[in-house]
Amino acid sequence: MEMITKFRIKKLLTALTCCVMTVALISSYSARTDSGCDVEAKTIAEIQEERKKKEAEIDELENQIKALQDNKSDEEAYQKTLMDQIVLIQENIKLLDDELAQINADITVTQDNIQSLNEEIEAQQVRVDENIELFKERLCAMYVTGNNSLASAILGSSDFYDMLSRMEILNSIAEHDEELVNEILDEIASIESAKKNLETEKLSLEMKLQEQEIKRDERKKEIEELNEKYAKTQEEIDRLKLEEDKLNKDIDELNKDIELGKAQEQEILDQIAAEEKRRQEEALKNQQNNNSSGGGSSEIYDTSVGASGFGWPVPGYYIISSKYGYRWGRLHAGIDIAGGGIAGAPAVASKAGTVITVKNSCTHNYRKTGNCCGNGYGNYVIVSHGNGYSTVYAHLQSVNVSVGDYVAQGQSVGTVGCTGFSTGFHLHFEVRVNGVAKNPENYV
Helix, strand or coil: HHHHHHHHHHHHHHHHHHHHHHHHHHHHHCCCCCCCCHHHHHHHHHHHHHHHHHHHHHHHHHHHHHHHHHHHHHHHHHHHHHHHHHHHHHHHHHHHHHHHHHHHHHHHHHHHHHHHHHHHHHHHHHHHHHHHHHHHHHHHHHHHCHHHEEEEEECCCCHHHHCCCCHHCCCCCCHHHHHHHHHHHHHHHHHHHHHHHHHHHHHHHHHHHHHHHHHHHHHHHHHHHHHHHHHHHHHHHHHHHHHHHHHHHHHHHHHHHHHHHHHHHHHHHHHHHHHHHHHHHHHHHHHHHHHHCCCCCCEEECCECCCCCCCCCCCCCCCEECCCCECCCCECCCCCCCCCCCCCCCEEEECCEEEEECCCCCCCCCCCCCCCCHCCCCCCCCEEECCCEEEEEEEEEEECCCCCCCCCCCCCEEECCCCCCCCCEEEEEEEEEEEEEEEEHHHC
16 A cells, blocks of 8 residues: 555656646747746747847848948049049140140240331331431432522421421422332331231230130139049048948948857757757656556557648548638637547547646536537647647547656547537647647648
8 A cells, every 4th residue: 555655656746747847848938838937938039039139220220321322322423523524624724725825826926026027127217217318318419409498498397207297398309209208108107007916916815815824723723622522522432431331340240149149049949959858758758657557548550641740630530520710700720520430539649749738527528519618628638849839639538648748649649539519529639839720731
């Protein structure tokens, strides 16, 4: 009797240990639990939240970089326009310099012409003086010959031009002397006119030269202003480039933080997976020990496995009497598997996992049109498969497992019955992802 009591105590302690380990495992995967306070799960959540924030920061920085690049493109386009203007103005200045050089050359030529005329005027003046002396000699001859009135009029003139203005005297001059005077007058008038024209041309050229020099100075000032603008655009481009480099550096740092966070997250997940494997192996070992001591069945049944890794929960019975979807105004969250002789057939784990919920107190194993227990599910089992996946096996006649048991794929969790709200013997089977029911036909 004492041995039996010790055995029962040992079995109870083992079951309690399995329950504690299971609750910790469920918490680490954020499955449905009452405590919900696992440190590792929170750490992963914090890492994921931090990664999301950093990714959002990266997106914002990339948007800022794009704006900077757009601004830099605008500045570069403006800078190119300025450079085009500078080039055109420089070409214009070159043309002005060529024009100024030509004007200076023309002024030099004009000055040379004026100098030549001055020299010619000086030579002509010598000839005029010679002719005047000759004319005076003739006048003297006239005086000697007795023409006193004419000689007096001529000699009494204040200058040569005053004498010529006296028409009455000119009329007295001999025809050959009149030709000499006219020749002198024509030469003087011609030289004076040419000199005047050259001086006018020189003045015009000098004025034009001054105008062109003003234009050249204005163009040079424009270039100075454009160069100042160009320098400012270059400063802005350099500033934008520095800011862009800084943002890229910030993005690199954020990416490094994200990669570090991923590595930390993966390390924690690896630790959780290793711990889960250890717990599962220990739970399976304890379950096998319990079975060998008269506990539940550990028999494994062959079951067809789908691409998702989930197997068919009732081997040999494949009729779906009711599909997943809305009926009678509410969601039917799973599929009903039925068939002749299904009563008492083994309901097996669709995938390996840990039993997290067991309801086995319902004794109303017969057809009924209302709920009798288990909130309509009757006797049922819920198995957690990790990563947020779990499966539900409802309306069971009997249950073969306990909370904390690790079950292999195809291992019996109970037998098909008609407990709860059930109008016939069948297995109600659900697949849940993070607690939300999904269509099982997409998995099995």
